[in-house]
Amino acid sequence: MKAKLMFVHALSPLHAGTGQGVGVIDLPIAREKATDIPFLPGSTLKGVLRDACEDPEVRKRVFGPDTSGADEHAGAVIFTDARLLLLPVRSLKGVFAWVASPLLLHRLMRDVGNAAGLPQIPDIGENACRVSEEGCAIKTSEDQVILEDLALAVEGSADVKAWAAWLGKHLFPSDETWQKELNARLCLVTDDTLSFLLETATEITARIQLEDKTKTVKSGALWYEESLPAETILAGLVMATTIKNKEGKVTEPEEVFAMVKKLSENTILQFGGNATVGRGLCRAILVGEEASHENHRTGISQAGV
The missing domain is CATH 3.30.70 (Alpha-Beta Plaits)
Structure with missing residues (x-):
């Protein structure tokens, strides 16, 4: 094989989706049981x-x-299953960041089976993140990135730049513009920070169904669904x-x-x-x-x- x-x-x-949910979200997305990481079956x-x-x-x-x-x-x-690798997260600077964590990258390395040919994963401190050492577009200052409501101390990293280059050439093989965008937005956070973002950075949409004649909401026809x-x-x-x-x-x-x-x-x-x-x-x-x-x-x- x-x-x-x-x-x-x-x-x-x-x-x-996974069908009807039991929480606030009526139609949640599919997630792994142990890790809560979203996936596409x-x-x-x-x-x-x-x-x-x-x-x-x-x-x-x-x-x-x-x-x-x-x-x-x-x-x-x-x-x-196609598991989450990069999660787009709202950023105070640069509109959004593509967020990954060591766990997500280690899983990718295991799947690829060629770890020696992939970049290293840099160490990340608590309440901190790593971005590309060149061309980063999401830093609010020289030492800070703000994702959603999280203020994270930031350091440039040659390893993150190397990851952006490796991912960019495969995701956008003939598009240098998007390769540069990936380098500018790639942000590596801790697994704990990612776990928080997996709960707060997905998209929740309220859906309704209208009465044909009155164009008002049908009784009970309001539900919330989650999307990546x-x-x-x-x-x-x-x-x-x-x-x-x-x-x-x-x-x-x-x-x-x-x-x-x-x-x-x-x-x-x-x-x-x-x-x-x-x-x-x-x-x-x-x-x-x-x-x-x-x-x-x-x-x-x-x-x-």
């Missing part, structure tokens, strides 16, 4: 790309047969394996990756709910070459970069 990294870049608020990624594939034969070989023929053979592609803000960046893995169907036709990983890339590049995909009101419009970016080495503990090839 081979794997590649896939980024998802939200161009509009993204609501990957792998089933959502697979379903959207499957629908985008117009060739029935290719769709069946790559994504697997429909439920009625599920016993014929498995699909050749696996999508993991526009500009959120998520990351997951796309894995492929060799599959042979009943007719003996073999589907190789190279064909799978080529099809996923064809379906996702240079187009806008819609993930999650509220499609008719413009939510969930995203870019999906498949990164890298084929994996070149094996993870002997899991038997899964590492993601190529």
Whole structure:
């Protein structure tokens, strides 16, 4: 089995929900139980790309047969959940910051499986953050960044600049403007600070339903739903394996990756709910070459970069 990294870049608020909530928010987003980190389910990624594939034969070989023929053979592609990597957070200076934490970057390094080729993660003090040592646009002064209502002591870091360069070349491979924007806005905070922002920096929208004739709110038709803000960046893995169907036709990983890339590049995909009101419009970016080495503990090839 081979794997590649896939980024998802939200161009509009993204609501990957879990159904009715039990708290103040009626329709919350999907979050990991232990960490509370938001994610986009792998089933959502697979379903959207499957629908985008117009060739029935290719769709069946790559994504697997429909439920009625599920016993014929498995699909050749696996999508993991796309977990939060960069959270856009309101900034007093520079409009917004792309916020990450050591935990999010360590998870990415583990998924990529090529930690030696990735930048180091700098140490961050309590109530502090790290930004790029050059070109930062979110500092209110030489020693402070204000995110939401948090005033954080700031230091420039060559490692953050290196992370911005690495992420920028994969997220915006042919767009130097957005590569510079990422460098200007990338902000590394502590895991505790991120945990606070995960509760306060998501988008909460009040929705209503109107009476047809009076155009007043129907009784009980007020609810609150949560979304990840526009500009959120998520990351997951796309894995492929060799599959042979009943007719003996073999589907190789190279064909799978080529099809996923064809379906996702240079187009806008819609993930999650509220499609008719413009939510969930995203870019999906498949990164890298084929994996070149094996993870002997899991038997899964590492993601190529």
